[in-house]
Amino acid sequence: MAHYASTRKPGNIISAFKANTDESILERYPPLKQELLNANNLKEKLIDSWTRLTKEIENETEEIKRLGPNVIPQVEFSEIAKNGGTFPQDVAKEVKKRGMVVIRNVVSEQEALQYKKDVKEYILNHKGKIAGFPDADPQVWELYWSKSQVAARSHPNFVSVTSAMNSLWHADPETVIDLSMNLTYCDRLRIRKQGDSSFALAEHMDGGSVERWEDPEYRKCFQSILSGEWEKYDPYDATHRVNANMDLYNCSGGCSMFRSFQGWMSLSAVAPGGGTLRVCPIIKLSTAYLILRPLLKDLVETKNMCGALPGAQQHILPEFHQPLIDAVVSIPHVNPGDCVFWHCDGIHAVEECCNSLTDSSVFYIPSTPLCLNNIKYLAKERYAFEEGITPQDFPLNNCEKDFPDRAKPSDLTELGKLGMGFTPLIVDPTVTKELSEGAIKARKEFNKILFPE
Ligand SMILES: [Fe+2]
Secondary structure, eight states: OOOOOOOSSSOOGGGGGGOOHHHHHHTTHHHHHHHHHHHGGGGHHHHHHHHHHHHHHHHHHHHHHHHHHGOOOEEEEEEEEHTSSSSHHHHHHHHHEEETEEEESSSHHHHHHHHHHHHHHHHHHTTOOEESSEEEEESOOOOOOOHHHHHHHHHHHHHHHHHHHHOBBBBBBBBSSEEEEEOOOOOOOOEEEOOOSSSOEEEEEOOOOTHHSSHHHHHHHHHHHTOGGGOOTTTOOTTTTTTSSSSSOOOOOOOOOSEEEEEEOOOOOOOOTTTTTEEEOHHHHHHHHHHGGGGTTTTTTTSSOOOOOSOOOEOOOOHHHHHHHTTOOOOOOOOTTOOOEEEEOEEEEEHHHHHHSSOOOEEOBBEEEEEHHHHHHHHHHEEEEEEEHOTTTSOOOOOTTTTTTTGEEEGGGHHHHHTTTOOOOOOOOHHHHOHHHHHHHHHHHHHHHOOOO
């Protein structure tokens, strides 16, 4: 078995926001901007396209202000279960427009509170040995392998929800991706104490920053926007996402897997204003704005990429993105056991102060469909799980290696084994007859990479 370890430096969740400002890299951006403007006649179409876009954002912002947190679609898990594991059509339409959703009661309140109780005990058992942010009094813990996290990731309802999220996407039939199957991405957790104001995150986007313009495959995802026709942009087309390089500069906190949606499971009852998530619920418009902004006249000849810097996440800044910040809204009240998902290009932030009656706690768990990049990362993640070390994408802390009470592969359920790459996938015509050519290929690659002869 190959040996994989994280190549990141030790650190915490804030490492993802530290950039590499090497001038020789930044010098690439003025010619890149010219190249983008010259391709597809964008130069001639830009002003018109921008005018239409900003008008539409203004209209949508009015509606967001009117509705407040209620603009975010909410659905009961039971509605998805009743509908064969997919969103009812009217809900799906709204989720796709908003680029996010709150799914109620994915696990019971009792189960979610038990997860929290157990993980708190795990933290207490290893006092002083677990890294986190901030160093002195961590609110976000560098933990990946507590029994609670492992159980939550493979809870049958949670697995079913990740498939529902993935199925909002589509791809060309030959694209190597199976949207009906989710692989497990192992992320950390947050237990934000009442009154905390250390873990406020300003508006940002994950999934890299300059890569959206610089990587030729990632850029293809935004082709319609870069052709002056943002109205045709489809945020749910996975065709070019699967091979996009979202991390050209080894960004700590950059995600190697393709996340169709980022997400978390709530372990607390938190209302808007109580230290919760804030989002910009106009995914198509916010992405178009972000992509076009550095190409406008005032910046086109400069190195300035509007909050995108090599090796860091995309910052959303008042001087460049104020209309998007104006459209940001807190998510509605969540209870323990509710799950929240937002599109991988979604702008999000964390409220400044945790003004909650209790802590504001979540397990970060995204939806990550079966595709080649995700399988390759899963091979490393499976190894990290076996060894109890930090998964490759995260700061190399290896806090849990010697914790006897961490989860082990033997703790996985059958569903958990499948998601973590411990069980081969069935690839025979009775199972795959509904699948695309690319989905069958993805399943075969899973078996080939994770179970070599
Ligand atoms: Fe983020």
